[in-house]
Amino acid sequence: MSKLAVVTGANKGIGFEIVRQLSEKGFTVILTARHAGKGEEAAKTFGENVHFFQMDVTNSDGPAELAGFIESKFGKLDVLINNAGIISSNRGFETASILETELVMKTNLFGPLKVSQALLPLLKKSEDARIVNISSGMGSLEDQKIGGYTGYRLSKWSLNGLTMLMAADLKSAGIKVFSMCPGWVKTDMGGAGANRSVEQGADTAVWLATSPDAKSGFFYRDRKVIQW
Numbered sequence: 001m002s003k004l005a006v007v008t009g010a011n012k013g014i015g016f017e018i019v020r021q022l023s024e025k026g027f028t029v030i031l032t033a034r035h036a037g038k039g040e041e042a043a044k045t046f047g048e049n050v051h052f053f054q055m056d057v058t059n060s061d062g063p064a065e066l067a068g069f070i071e072s073k074f075g076k077l078d079v080l081i082n083n084a085g086i087i088s089s090n091r092g093f094e095t096a097s098i099l100e101t102e103l104v105m106k107t108n109l110f111g112p113l114k115v116s117q118a119l120l121p122l123l124k125k126s127e128d129a130r131i132v133n134i135s136s137g138m139g140s141l142e143d144q145k146i147g148g149y150t151g152y153r154l155s156k157w158s159l160n161g162l163t164m165l166m167a168a169d170l171k172s173a174g175i176k177v178f179s180m181c182p183g184w185v186k187t188d189m190g191g192a193g194a195n196r197s198v199e200q201g202a203d204t205a206v207w208l209a210t211s212p213d214a215k216s217g218f219f220y221r222d223r224k225v226i227q228w
């Protein structure tokens with residue numbers, strides 16, 4: 001039986017490319033997206049080993065519904081890629097919108113937390129379970145000193161914290177947890193001026209999902225550990 005992966009927010013961008021690379025490696029993949037039409041369209045691009053499941057990561061019922069779907073159809077899960085994310089406007093602390101900051105935290109931090117919690121019982125049934133949190137260099141400690149993009153920086157910094165504590169808490173269960181920065185990638189979020197392709201942006205996430213050399217509880221870019 002092939003390994004099973006879930007990729008959130010995968011109807012486009014880096015998530016879509018992660019689905020492509022994982023399916024090429026023989027994984028069965030559940031491509032999740034918040035909009036049914038966009039998600040179904042994206043999943044159709046692939047063969048029968050890519051399944052679509054609608055999930056808005058900010059929705060409180062979605063992760064449990066996804067867990068139910070996986071339980072009934074596959075019985076276990078090997079890899080979870082928490083990719084879904086939004087960026088905030090470039091405002092410093094003084095003018096940052098609280099509403100916007102809350103939405104970014106809900107998506108980029110509480111989304112991965114809820115999805116990981118809901119899918120944990122299924123990951124515990126895998127021999128080699130992994131969770132990859134798609135973070136950003138803007139979530140590094142050094143980067144906080146630059147200021148600006150308050151909601152986004154805070155959300156990715158917090159996501160890195162979540163990775164560290166999940167890796168510690170899940171060590172005894174043998175579940176590996178990573179954060180990774182894809183670099184600056186040409187997507188709707190990164191913009192046309194970005195210096196990396198989606199193939200390059202997705203590469204480290206796929207490596208972390210599959211390589212025996214990936215060390216749990218670390219922050220990666222280009223398959224190498226970087227500073228938190």
Ligand SMILES: NC(=O)c1ccc[n+]([C@@H]2O[C@H](COP(=O)([O-])OP(=O)(O)OC[C@H]3O[C@@H](n4cnc5c(N)ncnc54)[C@H](OP(=O)(O)O)[C@@H]3O)[C@@H](O)[C@H]2O)c1
Nearest residue numbers: 009013014034056057083084085136184185187188189190
């Ligand atoms: N691009 C970069 O340069 C860059 C750099 C560092 C980190 N990252 C991170 O990489 C990840 C992917 O980014 P990207 O560049 O591929 O961005 P993107 O092209 O904007 O794609 C983001 C994806 O997340 C989905 N999404 C957003 N909110 C969601 C929600 N509440 N529930 C479910 N799905 C949701 C979007 O769905 P819709 O299509 O419905 O909006 C879309 O599929 C993000 O976590 C981002 O922070 C990107």
